[in-house]
Amino acid sequence: MVRMPPIATSAALSKTSRRTAAPAWLVMLLVCAGQFLVILDVSVVNVALPAVRTGLGLSELGLQWIVNAYVITFAGFMLLGGRAADIFGRKRVFVLGLALFTIASVAGGLAHQPWQLIAARTIQGVGAAVLSPATLTILTTSFPAGPARTRAIATWTAVGAGGGAVGGLVGGVLTEYLSWRWVLLINVPVGALVLAGAVLWLTESRQSVARRLDVPGALLVTGGLGLVAYGIVQTETDGWASASALLPLAAGLVTVAAFIAVEARAKAPLMPLGLFRLRSVSSANAAMMLAGAAMFSMWYFLSLYVQNVLGYQPLQAGLSFIPHSLLIVLGSKLGPRLMNRVGAKSLAITGAVISTAGMVWQGTMDVDGTYLGTILGPGILMALGAGLTATPVASIATSGADPADQGLVSGLINTSRQMGGALGLSVLSTIAASRIEAGHGPKALADGYGLAFQVGSMVLLGSILLMVIALPRRRADAAQG
Secondary structure (H helix, E strand, O other), X not given: OOOOOOOOOHHHEOOOOOOOOOOHHHHHHHHHHHHHHHHHHHHOOOOOHHHHHHHHOOOOOOOHHHHHHHHHHHHHHHHHHHHHHHHHOHHHHHHHHHHHHHHHHHHHHOOOOHHHHHHHHHXXXXXXXXXXXXXXXXXXXXXXXXXXXXXXXXHHHHHHHHHHHHHHHHHHHHHHHOOOOHHHHOHHHHHHHHHHHHHHHOXXXXXXXXXXXXXXXXXXXXXXXXXXXXHHHHHHHHOOOOHHHHHHHHHHHHHHHHHHHHHHHOOOOOOOHHHHHOHHHHHHHHHHHHHHHHHOOHHHHHHHHHHHOOXXXXXXXXXXXXXXXXXXXXXXXXXXXXHHHHOHHHHHHHHHHHHHHHHHHHOOOOOOOXXXXXXXHHHHHHHHHHHHHHHHHHHHHHHOOOHXXXXXXXXXXXXXXXXXXXXXXHHHHHHHXXXXXXXXXXXXHHHHHHHHHHHHHHHHHHHHHHHHHHOOOOHHHHHHO
């Protein structure tokens, strides 16, 4: 679900050192391998979740933090990571991010307590947020503007999509034939090899104009999101009126308010609030956050359903999701062509409607589900709709912004989707757990997971309503705000 982070404009780039220029193919291989690892780790753990729960004794609600710890820190620090690469040097930040990501993978793979694994996933998310923007800016400084750079970015995008697409399969193979620990440990040899290549062959580049790094902003937005998510989770066991739920919720909202206050006063804010005065930016980010809240959890609940209810082995679960992954890629590829025919707003709404239909269908899952009728049928609609929605919403978000802000706005739309996904997973997991606790056995599990999809479909309907009312229809409309 992660898309392109901010791209630094060529005007802001300093001359790149050429003391030992590596072949273009080698630069491409190194940065794409780094991006592949980052995107892979968003999805690879999903199939391993039942095995992780058994191995570490996690609760139904605690299990979501294996996913959320990574996603929250990834989303919260991504914009900071992009700016750090511009200031301190893309190669240096690439190496630092990959080293942090690899070390955290070791710690997660060797974890023996739930808190150890969640802490490792949190650090992994920080490493990914530092690494991912650097991979793209290294490409934009290593390839000249024109067809060569366009091909490089297209390859980078395809590799990222491939990482998300094969995550379920890789996780299934590793969990079935080795151990759930290898969904994390597999990063170590690959990360070490890419690190060595980066140190030896990548050349350094950075912005010639010094800019401040908004560390307080990144810490506040990440901390606020984490506190809100934790408070939501506590409501399932202790209720909405309990101090254990209200205190973190209140603290999270206060922290988010502090983030807004800091951004309003900062000279070089992580998230310039003035951009949200543009109708295209504010409406598209709000729609993307709601859509992410509904769609992100699809893989999580499906992975639990096919293994805990239908009795799939991890490898079978991974194989069962291949059509879903391919259809998301197909939808993303068809998006630009269809936008030229029907318009970005119409395509975004159509994609979200298709995905909503799939979620409603998926919400009927029961203990006697079949692959064709319960997994593949609704999965085709959900995945294709998700792919068709993302590209036009991102296009609208960037259409009204100044050219100098295009990279930042691209980063914002991706951050909105990840943050929406993290909060959505917290809410839907809490709702599912409440239904599961009220029953017994596989039937209660199926009912809980089905309820999560039903509520998710209502959230997605809210996103559709927002798109209809608020999204500008044409680029001209977007430019007028």
